[in-house]
Amino acid sequence: MLDSTADHAEQASAAQFVYLGRQPILDRHGALSAYELLFRAGAHNYAEVTDDAQATAQVVARAIGGIGVQAALGLHRGFVNIDRALLFNDIVHLMPPERFVLEILETVKFDALLARRLGELRRAGFQVALDDVVELTDDVLAALPYADIVKIDFLLTERAALPKLASMLRAQGKTLIAEKVETREDFELARDLGFDLFQGYFFARPQVLAAPRNRSPRPGLLRLLALLSRDAGIFELEAELKLNPSVVVQLMRLVNSSAFGLGRNISSLREAIIATGTRQIARWAQLLLYADSGDLPWRADPLVQLAGTRSRFMELAAGWLRPSDDDFADAAFMTGIFSLVHVVVGSTPAVVLEKLGLAPQIRDAIVLRSGPLGILLRLAEAAGEGADGAQIAAAVDAPAGFAALTPEVLAELNLSAAAWFGAHIEEAA
Structure with a gap:
């Protein structure tokens, strides 16, 4: 009975707060240099990660907007x-690059496409x-030219292999972090081998931070x-945002967290x-729109999944067709989002979109399936x-260039879009 009561209390707390873990990364003198931010579902200090993309997305959402x-x-x-x-996802650009380091998981397969993206x-x-x-696997060796920092796992790396591994990486100008350092002996070994930074339970376990959960009403x-x-x-x-205090709170956190060249807080x-x-504001609003989808957690809600994958597919396809036209890609994403709004509010597309005063090309794409956005x-x-x-794509009514969307290209875009809902930045209720 006591365990059940404790579980209910923890669930109630998790519904009201968002949580974030952080573990210190120290320099050679023991001074704080950085933090690793970690996913936490509740006040308990362990991860419960079942989906890497989801966990990272929620870490970013909580660090910036929560x-x-x-x-x-x-x-x-x-x-x-x-x-x-997520490396290919716009969520990356919500993070100020001077404040965040992209730590690539060891499960990521390295190829030419990823190399190009890391360069960007x-x-x-x-x-x-x-x-x-x-160890220096083929994937690690291929990725090294595109990395600034290498984290060596001290729990799994053979001690005899450490000197050569550290020496080779230092020779290539990489900053070395000894992670999962749990004893003084490991710390002293890493320091003697020339490691620059250190992280692990020997120094500190992760700390759990909490903040009240914000709600963002859909009509607004x-x-x-x-x-x-x-x-x-x-x-x-400005007038519309004043009617949406929770969105304003997140917007102020977003702008005050970033270096916009102003040298002061806004x-x-x-x-x-x-x-x-407006591009960043739109990105936040788009991702928040389908986050609170009734009684189902967003990960289990088919409407959330459909809206996310559809809008992302359209954005990717637009970018494929017109690589230098960000406005077209943004309009494609919004068309995907608004194409399901009538389901959210229980009406028809024509009625809902007319009331919203949506941009004509987006409205016509949804209601009439006309224009490039309608084809997308x-x-x-x-x-x-x-x-x-x-x-x-190859039909006679398709605009010029659409024939380039071959079955192979569409399959790749669809596969990429399928990961989008898992990278949704707003956590479930």
Whole structure:
């Protein structure tokens, strides 16, 4: 009976708060250098990770929009575990690169596509760390030119192999972190071998941080997205955001966590809109929209999965067709999101979209299936049903260039989009 009561109390607490673990990373003198941010489902200090992408997404959401970067990291950087799906996901760009290190999981398969993506992220200012290295495998050797930091697992690495491993990595100019250091002997060995940073239970176990959970009402998010879709002015955005306090709280945390070149914190809503930019605001609102989907946890809600995969598929396809046209990709994502809004509010697409005053090209794509966005929506629906989308792309009414969406390309895009809902940044209720 006592165990049952304790379980109910923990579940009630988890419904009201979001949690985040952090473990210190120290320098050679014992001074704090950085934190690794870790997923925690509750106040208990262990991970319960069943999905790497989901865990990372929630860590980012909680660090930026829930607890806040300043509270989670202070003046230090945060290492965040990241899998292949998230490396190619826009969630990465919600993290200020000067505050976050992308720690690539050892399960990530390295190839030319990943090399190109890591190059892009490093040019954007991110540092890349390789996690849980125990030997110089082919994947590790291939990834080394694209990494700044290497974390050596002291629990699994053979002691006799450590000197050569450390020497080779130092010769290539990599910052070395000894992780899972649990004894003084391991710390002294790592220090003697020239390791730069140290992490493990010998120094400190992870600390669990908590913050009240924010709720974001759907009607307000819908209105906000509709304004963004038609390039509304700052005054309209400000007026709408004032009606959504929980979104404003997260927006202020987002802008105050990032270096926008202002050299100071933002205190007014108008300043926050200008500093953050409508693209970032839209990304937050899009991802929050389907997060609170009734009684089901978002991971189990088919509407959440359908909305996420459809919108992501359309965004990826738009980027494939027009690589330099971010506006087209954004419009494609919003078309996917709004194509299911009528299900959320229990109405028809025409009625809902007319009331929202949505951008004409998005409204027509959903109601009439017309224009490039309409064709992309038909492709997304076909992908979701396992139908042959290549026939739609090659049809006579398809715009120029759509024929490049071959069955092989569509299959790859659909596979990538399928990971999106698992990378949803808002945790379940």
